[in-house]
Amino acid sequence: MPMIAFVQPDGSRREVQAPVGTSVMKNAVLNDVPGIVAECGGSLMCATCHVYVDPADAHRVPPPDEDEDEMLEVAAAERRETSRLSCQLTVDDGLEGMTVHVPEGQA
Amino acid sequence: MTRIVVVGAGQAGIGVAEALRTTGSSAEITVIGGEEHLPYERPPLSKEMLLGKATVDDLRLRSADWYRTHAVDLRLSTWVERIDRQGRTVVLADQAPLGYDHLVLATGSRPRRLPVPGADLDGVLNLATPSDSLELRHRLSRAGSVVVVGAGFIGLEVAAAATTMGLRPVVVELADRVLARVAGPVLSDHVAARHADRGVDLRLGTGVVELRGADGRVTHVVLSTGEVLPADLVVVGVGSVPSDGLAVDAGLDCADGVLVDPTLRTSDPAVSAIGDCARFPLGGQPTRLESVQNAADQARHVAARLSGDDSGAPYREVAWFWSTQSDLKLQMVGVPGAQDEEVVRGDPATGRFSVFRYSGGVLTCVESVNHAPGHLLGRRLLAAGRSPSREQAADPGFDLKAFAAAPAPVARAQQSAVTS
Numbered sequence A: 001m002p003m004i005a006f007v008q009p010d011g012s013r014r015e016v017q018a019p020v021g022t023s024v025m026k027n028a029v030l031n032d033v034p035g036i037v038a039e040c041g042g043s044l045m046c047a048t049c050h051v052y053v054d055p056a057d058a059h060r061v062p063p064p065d066e067d068e069d070e071m072l073e074v075a076a077a078e079r080r081e082t083s084r085l086s087c088q089l090t091v092d093d094g095l096e097g098m099t100v101h102v103p104e105g106q107a
Numbered sequence B: 001m002t003r004i005v006v007v008g009a010g011q012a013g014i015g016v017a018e019a020l021r022t023t024g025s026s027a028e029i030t031v032i033g034g035e036e037h038l039p040y041e042r043p044p045l046s047k048e049m050l051l052g053k054a055t056v057d058d059l060r061l062r063s064a065d066w067y068r069t070h071a072v073d074l075r076l077s078t079w080v081e082r083i084d085r086q087g088r089t090v091v092l093a094d095q096a097p098l099g100y101d102h103l104v105l106a107t108g109s110r111p112r113r114l115p116v117p118g119a120d121l122d123g124v125l126n127l128a129t130p131s132d133s134l135e136l137r138h139r140l141s142r143a144g145s146v147v148v149v150g151a152g153f154i155g156l157e158v159a160a161a162a163t164t165m166g167l168r169p170v171v172v173e174l175a176d177r178v179l180a181r182v183a184g185p186v187l188s189d190h191v192a193a194r195h196a197d198r199g200v201d202l203r204l205g206t207g208v209v210e211l212r213g214a215d216g217r218v219t220h221v222v223l224s225t226g227e228v229l230p231a232d233l234v235v236v237g238v239g240s241v242p243s244d245g246l247a248v249d250a251g252l253d254c255a256d257g258v259l260v261d262p263t264l265r266t267s268d269p270a271v272s273a274i275g276d277c278a279r280f281p282l283g284g285q286p287t288r289l290e291s292v293q294n295a296a297d298q299a300r301h302v303a304a305r306l307s308g309d310d311s312g313a314p315y316r317e318v319a320w321f322w323s324t325q326s327d328l329k330l331q332m333v334g335v336p337g338a339q340d341e342e343v344v345r346g347d348p349a350t351g352r353f354s355v356f357r358y359s360g361g362v363l364t365c366v367e368s369v370n371h372a373p374g375h376l377l378g379r380r381l382l383a384a385g386r387s388p389s390r391e392q393a394a395d396p397g398f399d400l401k402a403f404a405a406a407p408a409p410v411a412r413a414q415q416s417a418v419t420s
């Protein structure tokens, strides 16, 4: 199972084992990672699952589609180059060891 | 140590436990839930689960471990039978009574029954629990003729799932448009047209007067027009009633829901009520809402109070809701007025647009179709108390994000902005 690391704004780090095929968001929620609110349960309707993919890992994830791109524009925290909605990131073996950063706020 | 007992292990009840622990509360927390499943999200019951894309395990709000690691005493398959307010205890079906310092009622709501003869025939289903959803999926997969009673969210979601499964359901609705209680006419018409395109036979302004059956199984639905429709499956989605029986029996003030003050306390200050079961003051009107947002935000509000926030701050989060019906994603934010004026932003012909609704020139509500960014902007505007002019709302070139984020103008400027 690939390992994904979540880093909080204060630098604290949490590693979770993420089953292939699940979303990065779902793994955060079920492992009680703070700061991933995901209030719409992954329906691409809330933008409260915003994360920054570590720039070193950015090449490992496919680019956001048009809907996700629009939603990122209205996310609460500032949008950066590697901003993603974690409910749209599907875990696969290529993501082993990926680091994502949790923004300051989601709402 | 303070003992907090929560009745109801749904979205609201688990929300309280979670928010208490997030705010660092060391209270003793017990959550009592009548259902057997680990607490789960309900919305997918009429969406992903009905389409066979999710199981009840996929819907869990928290992992089984979470309750243990957060010292939340979760008692499933346990019904609270009675509240003894004098003794500050809850009486359980077959366990020792539990004492509380504060009690939170989060008992939710249950489907309204169809008040017509034949409503208890086999093949007449409601949708409120995972077993209902599984049963409905099973029956849809074998049904020939399906009648859905009620064109509210749940009825339309079921109709959408039925068309996806190759059926052509008839939807019967008493009002003259779909979603009449919750949406404006522009949205209603758009949604109705999309369902008609998918093969849904909509009968508006029509009631159901009787269900007929043979050998205890439903076979026909009799309409107020006199028409008799064949039906081997009838799905009832005619709203819900609050589960306020415990509160009524305990002598708490209730009126189609447990009445609470602006801080979500009931008529007994040691008892709060939140989520679907509670009726709270909203714009001066005692209001009961049924949405995940309302349950989650009210849970956080009560948890903050129980964690020592004694500011007496009233609950005033902006209400929002979503519904997915095949390829329609609907989102609404705010509470509509009866006589709202509607301004459309975007082009309905593209299938992606928002409707801004105004009452007395002030923005009350934003409805979005396949347009989540419009919905989020609506939430920002309503939360900030900012009301763009109708011209600004209609102008896709006008930057609503910047407008919502800008500092609120002084009262007079706001006045002229909304009346211009």
Ligand SMILES: Cc1cc2nc3c(=O)[nH]c(=O)nc-3n(C[C@H](O)[C@H](O)[C@H](O)COP(=O)(O)OP(=O)(O)OC[C@H]3O[C@@H](n4cnc5c(N)ncnc54)[C@H](O)[C@@H]3O)c2cc1C
Pocket: B007, B008, B009, B010, B011, B012, B013, B032, B033, B034, B035, B041, B042, B043, B044, B045, B046, B078, B079, B080, B081, B106, B107, B108, B109, B127, B128, B129, B154, B243, B246, B274, B275, B276, B277, B289, B290, B291, B292, B293, B295, B320, B321, B322, B323, B324
């Ligand atoms: C099919 C369906 C689809 C929905 N879709 C959406 C949607 O798309 N978007 C949205 O925002 N909302 C949706 N909703 C509404 C949303 O699910 C509810 O508003 C929300 O679950 C309310 O949370 P609650 O905690 O107040 O009640 P519930 O989640 O209903 O939880 C209450 C719990 O209390 C338990 N209980 C009651 N009495 C007792 C007792 N005496 N002892 C022990 N336990 C008791 C009940 O068994 C229940 O498990 C939907 C609802 C349904 C049924």
Ligand code: FES
Pocket: A025, A038, A039, A040, A041, A042, A043, A044, A045, A046, A047, A048, A049, A085, A086, A087, A088
């Ligand atoms: S969980 Fe809502 S957009 Fe990702």
